[in-house]
Amino acid sequence: MSEIESKDYKEIYQLFAEANTETQKVFFAKRFLEKAKKDIQVADQKTKLVVGYRMLSIAYTNEYVLAYSDSIIRLTSSAPNKYYPAIAYEKKGDFFYQKRGYQRALDNYLQFFEYAEKFDQKDMISRAKYNLGIVQRRTGNIEEAIKLYRENFVYSQENKNEINAIAYLNSISALSNIYNDIKNVDSASYYNQFGHKEATRLQKESYKNHFAFNEGITNYHKKMYQVALDSILKHTHYFETVNDDDKLIFCYYYTGEVFREIDQEEKAIQYYKKVDSIFQKTQSIFPITRKAYVQLDAYYDEKKDLKNQLTYKNQLLKVDSILRAQESYLNKAIFKDYDIPKLQAEKENLQSQKQKQKAQYNVAIIVLFVILVFVLIGFTIQYRKRKTYQQRFQEVINSPKPSKSTQKRDIGAQKIAIPNEIIEDILQNLEDFENKLEFISNTITLNNLAKKINTNPNYLSKVVNHYKKCSFSNYINNLRIEYAIEQLKTNQIFLKYTVKAIAAEVGFNNVQSFSKAFFNAKGINPSYFIRQLKKAKNE
DSSP: OOTTTTSOHHHHHHHHHHOOSHHHHHHHHHHHHHHHHHOTTOTTHHHHHHHHHHHHHHHOOSTHHHHHHHHHHHHHTTSOOSSTTHHHHHHHHHHHHHTTOHHHHHHHHHHHHHHHHHTTOHHHHHHHHHHHHHHHHHTTOHHHHHHHHHHHHHHHHHTTTTSOHHHHHHHHHHHHHHHHHTTOHHHHHHHHHHHHHHHHHTTOHHHHHHHHHHHHHHHHHTTOHHHHHHHHHHHHHHHHHTTOHHHHHHHHHHHHHHHHHTTOHHHHHHHHHHHHHHHHHHOOOOHHHHHHHHHHHHHHHHTTOHHHHHHHHHHHHHHHHHHHHHTSSTTSGGGSSOOHHHHHHHHHHHHHHHHHHHHHHHHHHHHHHHHHHHHHHHHHHHHHHHHHHHHHHHHHHHSOOOOSSOOOOOGGGOOSSSOHHHHHHHHHHHHHHHHTTGGGOTTOOHHHHHHHTTSOHHHHHHHHHHHSSSOHHHHHHHHHHHHHHHHHHHOHHHHTSOHHHHHHHTTOSSHHHHHHHHHHHHSSOHHHHHHHHHHHHHO
C-alpha cells in the first residue's frame, strides 16, 4: 500500500487544500475519489464521491470543471440537500461567466438560486443574487442588476462579521460600479468612499485601489476632468501591475473619455486603442468596449482614413456578433444606434471607398513617376547647362587680354575692290578708334564713324567685314563686350555695378541688347558671369 493510500479522507483533503499547483490539487482530488469508489461498504460512500467530484471541479480550470460538476448533479438531483447540487450549478455558472458565456452562466446561477431558496440557505441566496447581478449588469439589464445588488449588500452588511471579507467588499463594489454605469454620481460616490474605508479597515489593497479608481470615474461624470484624470491614471498602474484586464478596460476607456472632453483627441484615441488591445487578448466585452470602437470609427471617419476606419468597423462588427451570439443583448438599448446589417453595409461601403482610393493612389503614383522623370530630365538639363556655363566662364576668365592693335594683313593679296592705300588708312583709323575706346559711345554708327575717318560707309563696312570677320554692329558690340569683361576682371568698382549700369557704361542703349550681345559672344549671360566672378574673388 502506497503512503497516500494509507491516509484517511480528512488527511487527503488537507493535502488537497494545502496544494499550490493545479497538478498537485488534481493528484490529491483523484486519490480522494479513487478511495471513495473503493469503499463500497461505507454508508456515506455517496457523500464521499460527491466531495471527490467537488474537489476535482475546484482543481481544474478547463472543461473538466463542467464534467465533474455534472457528476455531482447526477448523484444528488434525486435527493438534494442544502449544499448539493446547488454549489455544482454555481461552479458551472462561474465557469461560463469566466468564458463570457453569459446566457449559460445565467441559466446555472438561476438553478443555484432555486436550490438555495428551497433549503433557505441565506448565505447562498445572497451569493446567488450577487452572481445573477453581475451577469445582468454585463448583459445590460441594469435595473434588475441594481435590485439584486442591493439585496446582496443589505444581507452582507447585516452579516459582515460572519461572511468573508471578499464577499462583503464585492457587495459594496457591485453597487459603486453600477451607479457609475448609470451616472448616479451621488450614490456612486457614497459607495466608493464607504468601500474604500472598509477595504482599508480589512487591509484589502486591491479593493482600496478599485474604490479609489471608481471615484475617478465618478469625478469624470461630475465633469471634474482633471481630478478624474489624476485619479484614474494613478490607479491604472496598479491594475497593470496585477494584470487585471477587466479593470484595465475601464481605466483605458475612461482615460480616453477624459482626454476627449478636454480636447486632447489624439491622446484619447491612444487609450481607446488600448481597450481594443485588451479585447483582442481576452475577448472580454463590456458596453464600454463597444463605445470605444464607436469612438475609433467616428475619429477615422472624420480623418477620411479608410484603412483604419475599416479596421475598427470590423472590430465593432465582431463585438456585436459576439453579443448577438450570446443572445443576451437582443432587443436591448445597446443596439439602438447600430445593428449588424447597418454596420455590414457601412463596412462594404468603406471597402468600396478603399478600393477606389487604392486605384486613385495607383494613378497618383504613375503621375508622380512621370513628374519625377520630367524633374530628373530637367535636373539633368540644368546640370549640364550649369557645367557648360561653368566651362564657358572659365574660358572667358582664362582667355588672354585682347590686343589693342589691329592685326594687319597682306593687303596686296586681298580682293575687295578697294585701293590698298585706302584699306591701309581705314585699318589705321580703326586701330586708333579702338585704342581711344571710342566704341563705348552709344552714338557710334557706321555713317558717323566713316565720316570721322574721312572714308565712305561702303568702304568701311567692307574692310570691317573682311578684316574683322563680322558685321559692323557685331564689331562694335564685340569691342564693348571685351572691354566690359576686362573692366570686370580688373576694376573692383566696375564689378559692383548693376548689369544695367555696365551696359550703359560700355555703350549699350539698354540692358537687353547688352545681355543678348554678351551671350552671343561668350555663350553665357552677363549676370551669371558677374555672379561667378564675384564668387571666385571671394574664395
